[in-house]
Each structure stands twice: as C-alpha cells, then as structure tokens.
Amino acid sequence: MDLRQLEYFVAVAEEQNFTRAAERVHISQSGVSAQIRQLERELGAELFDRSARTATLTVAGKAALEHARAALAAADAVGQAVGEVTDLIRGSLTIGMVIGCTVTPLFEALAAFHRAHPGVELALLEDGSDRLVDAVRSGTLDLALVGTTALPDGLQAMTITRDRLVAAVPAEHPLAVEGTVTLREVCAHPLVCMPPGTGLRAALDQACAAQDLRPTIALQASAADAIAELAARGLGVAVLSDSMAAQYGRLTARTIEDVTAPALLALVWKRAGSPAVRALLAHCRRAFAA
Template identity: 65%
Template sequence: MEMHQLAYFVAVAEERNFTRAAARLRISQSGVSAQIRQLERELGAELFDRASRAVALTAAGKAALEPARAVLKAAEEVARSVDDVRGLVRGSLTVGMVIGCTVTPLFAALADLNAGHPGVEVALLEDASDRLADGVRAGVLDVALLGTAVLPDGLESLTLISEPLAALVPPGHPLAGRAEATLAEVCAGPVVCMPPGTGLRTVFDLACAERGLTPHVALTASAADAIADLSARGLGTAILTPSMSAAYTGRLTALPISDLSTPALLALAWRPNPSPAARAFLTHARARFGL
C-alpha cells in the first residue's frame, strides 16, 4: 500500500468522480483508476461502487476513508515538522483570487514567496468568492482572496479592506449634484454592478432584500473599469466602493449610500493548520498589506 494510492482514494471519495479527482491531482484519469484498482487488490475489497453515474463508496470504502485521511494527515505533519526544523519551504501553493480584482500587494506577496522559496510551485486561479471559499474548505485551494459580506465559516481569515458601497453617477444623472443617496433612490433606475458571487454584489443584494427592494440590474461586469465605463455611458448607476471610485473622478460622481452600513470586505481565507508554503505566503501577504 503506497501513500499516493491513499491520496488518490481520498480524492475520488471526496469528488465522487474519477475525472474530477484526476484534475484535482493533476494526473491522468487512467492513472488514478489503475492505482485505485491496485489498492483494492491489496486490500482484497472494492472501495467504490462504479455501477452508478456518481461514484459511491462501498461499505469497505466507507470504513477505509477516515483512516486513509488520518494517514495522509500524519504524513503531512511529519514533513511539516522536518521542514520547520530545516527552515525549508517546498511543495505547491494554489491561491484563489476573486474575479476582476487586481490587488498589487497580493501579486507582490507571491513574488516575495517565489524569491525566498523558489522550490514552491505556485498556481493562481480566478473564480467567484463563494466558490473560492468552498475550494479552500475542500482543500483544492490553499489560500483565497475573497470579496464578501461576511467572513467565511470554518476558515481562518484576515480582513484586508472593509468599505461601504458607493453609487457612481455621470453628469446629468438625476442623482448628480447630490451629497448622498438612499438605497431606494439608487434602485429607482438601472444599476451596473459586479456579478453574483462577488462581495460587492452580495452586500448590495442583501441590503436590497432587507428593504424589500428589487433593483433593475441592467448590466454586470467583473472589472471595476468596465462597470465605471458602462455607467459613464449612461447605462446605469455604478455600484462600487469609495477606493474604487477615486480612479473615475471627473467622469463619475461617487455618492455615499446613506442607509447602507454593511461594508464590503476583501479578505484572505485559509484552512486551520496551513501548509508551510501557505504559512510563508501569509507572512509575505501581511507584510505587503501592512498588517
């Protein structure tokens, strides 16, 4: 029985699919299947019921899953303890980043990690914040940069930015010239905002639902520049934050939303007991963000 066979077994059990498990492990599906078959021969029992479309654990597979996880965790602890003693960071680091979010300090922290620990293989993936949080919980991602309304349950987190939403309007808009606006006034016309799953959109949707408002979301875009440009062309009120708004002074006027106090959060999230590579990255991230 080999350690990698147990890792393949756990991946298939968690993904309930050989193809997804192979993608997660970054090896061929045939390689995963062959190693699982070898493990089953050594154990003398089938671990998966392959008759149904969704791969399911047999009774033997269910009995083996937690011990397999425990063995893999113990092996990780052994490697981590030795690495800590030697001051060595190696392995891989997969970082998730919310779509449309260009955060220079995050990139600088990745560059610092690469300079200090060139043996770490780094991958950067973009997705919606809710899926990124799920990816961290599932172990697909080591760390994720999330835009959110509430810090994710079950994960360690570090808030980088906490800001209220702002409404951006072009000259000639009914709200132009106002010092502030209510959420109902913002929702009286079309709005342009981030797509569902992003922190700004979550804050906006929750606030509207609490007040019984149904906004007309005319257009969505993942990048702040695109949202601002669409708004400047008269297609709707842009929903962004004050720090995002600064780049569009002159083209758009940013109005505080007077009755919306819940901030949009930008945060790093990771599982408890992170890997040495993740811990090293978080150290660099704290330094780059000045935290």
C-alpha cells in the same frame, strides 16, 4: 525493508494492479514486482494473491497495509518538520482570487513568496467569492482573496478592506448633485454592478432585500473598471465600493447613506495551515500593510 518498498506495496494495494501501480510510481512493472517480492521475503509472507487478474491483499497484506501507510506518513512528517526548521518549504499552493480583482499587494506577496521559496509551485484561480470560500473549506484551495459582507464561519480570515457602497455617475446625472443618496433613489435608475457570487453584489442584494427593493440590473461586469466605463457612458448607475470609485475621476461618487453593512475584501484560509500557507500569509501581511 525500505520506504521505497513500502511505497510500491501501498501503490499496488490501492490500484489492485501491478501495471497501474508501476505507472503511478514511475518505474517498470518488473521493478515493482521485484521490490514487492523482496519485501515479501523479508517479511516471510506473501502480501498479494496473484492468482487472479486483480492483485488482492492476503491476510498478511491486509495486516501490513495500515502500518505501511503510517510509516510513509511519518516519513513525510519528518521531512516537513525539518523543512520548517531549515526554511526549505516544498510542495504546491493553489490560491483563489475573486473575479475582476486587481489587488497588486497580493501579486507582490506571491512574487516575494516565490523568491523566498522557489521550490513551491504556485497556481492562481479566479472565481466568484461564494465558490472560492467553498473551495477553501473543501481543501481544493489553500488560500483565497474574496469579497464578502461577513467573514465566513469556520475559516481563518484577514480583512484587507472595509468599504461602504457608493453610487458612481457622470457629472451630468441627476444623482451627481446630491451629497449623499438613499438606496431607493439609486434603485430608481438602472444599475451597473458586479455579478452574483461577488461580495459587492451580495452587499447590494442584501440591502435591497431589507428594503423590499427590486432594482433593474441593466448590465453586469466582473471588473470595477468595466463597471465604471459603462456608467461613464450613461448605461446605468455604477454600484461600487468607495475605494474602487475613488480611482475613476470621470465619475462622481455618492455614498448610499442607508446601506451601512460594509463590503469586505478578505483573505481566508483553513485553521490548520501548512508551513507553505503560513509562509505565504506572512508575505501577504507585509504586502497589504505597506
């Protein structure tokens, strides 16, 4: 009996079909059948009832299935443990990033991780922060860079930036002459801001709801530079974080004095991270600290 035979046995049991099982394990149907027959001879019992179109487990097969799964899981665990010790991390990671984000330290971290662990396949997906957090919780994403007003419950997190909201306007705009502005003063003008599902928009919406304000959202854009360019052309007051606004010399940024809840940019992941996730986090910490 070997692990290959157990893998084929589990595949047939789960697919209930020798042809589909053969496609799943990437060998011929005759090869799967031969290995299962050999396993049955070694065990002294038939594992499948082959009298119908569907391959169903016999009583002996049902008794063997969970033990076969446990043996395969144990073999995987052995490989993972040795990989951690020898730093031979394999597998894949799917990373999420809030739409419109251009945080180069994350890209530097991904590049450094790839150089150190070329055997790990990386995928990068963009989406709204709310959906990214849900995907991390469900396990669809291993790690995500999100914008939020509060660190999500039930997940591990590392805060990258903690910013105030600002109103950014051209020099000739009435708000440009003020040292600071109130949210009510800002909402007296059409706004250009991030779409719902982003951390900045959540911070704006929560602050407006607290003061019973209903701003006019003139335009929405997913990228900070697009918001800044629209505001520079007089299409509305840009609502950005102070670190974002500092990058656009064409605009004058005014702190919104009565919005104190910060807009956070954070990395989030599940508490039980894989070796690959832990290795990527180490690179992220170094990249964001630089």
